[in-house]
Amino acid sequence: MNPRPSVIAAARQFYQLGWMFGTAGNLSARAEDGSFWITASGKQKGLLGEDDFVRVSLTGEVLESPAAGNRPSAETSIHQAIYSLFPEAMACYHVHSVEANLVSSLHSGDRIPLPPIEMIKGFDIWEENPQVSMPLFENYASVPRIAEAIRDRFQTSPPDVPALLIRNHGVTVWAASPAIAQNRVEIAEYLFRYLLQARLYLKDSCPGL
Template sequence: MQSTTLADSRFKLINAASSFYQQGWMVGTAGNLSTRLPDGSFWITASGCSKGELTLTDFVRIYPDGRVECLANVKPSAETSIHQCIYTLFPQAKACYHVHSVEANLVSNLAEAGKLPLPSLEMLKGLGIWEENPCCLMPVFHNYLKVDRIADEITERFKTNPPKISALLIRNHGVTVWGKSTEEARNYIEILEYIFRYMVAARQMQGKRLGDK
């Protein structure tokens, strides 16, 4: 097993999870984070662990051949198959983050035909969208009880129609992002959660205006 040093990538996941927990995006044991290592394996948060109190033993290492390694009697996240398919589809991805927020769940129900139009905000530049009045459609997937079915649909859709941004929504479940580093993945989460809050606030304001008429 990889030796524990200050450079251990799990520390970055612990810090990110603590931040997300404090913002209410990973309450209870919700959500999962992973980071890929040079040999193709990846660390992923264990199932049933509080994301605000993670330790180095709260992770499971998944190898390309399917082998599982852990420091304690823990199980890998129930959504490991989604992380696996993301790393297979996007070889440049070094981190994959999934959080549950109220706003992400609310806006997921605004999607039609599996796509959610994002507003043309300046914040889209942080997701790599450098266009004048961009049309950015975020892919949305059905929340099946069997997670492997979600992973299969992600693989099937993205093989022929890769997303414009490194992110997807699962309806009434949460947002998943991936990036070339743990820092990039964390930035993507924060940017998207800002956009989701904006969308919810905009609809509330629109409803208030209609109610005042």
């Protein structure tokens, strides 16, 4: 089964929502043999076609390129890390939103507590009043260094939710299908907006905070 049409549809939606302006972000989905199709570097995400991808192995080898000159996304190593860590993952989506960057800049630690609201169920969190957080990683200029940090932490401390945030960079989610990954991006972005709005509300209500 060819996963690229689903990825293209998601990319267009994310572009329209302002989460993938310019050539920002990267999306991937697994092929039947365990390799994955990832958006090629430098492609405008609102105008993707099936030739705007590269198929890559889990070791980073380019296996197929529908168009000459296509290069894998500069952040392919992060997708490799996620697929290696979570064999059940069939799609990995990374977008850049203003809200994600603002939320990441408001936290100095290595995780962001998530609000125990109804929308958290979109991450398969079903307990009452859950106390969960999203991992926060530093944004190194060398992307493989980010991927290494993800591997190192998740091998010893699995995340509460199938998502991570890179400081001043954006959110990455993974899921058992492209459709679920698309939903999880929406959930993550909703939670970021909620956190920002809650902070503004509390500041207005309690000026001393």
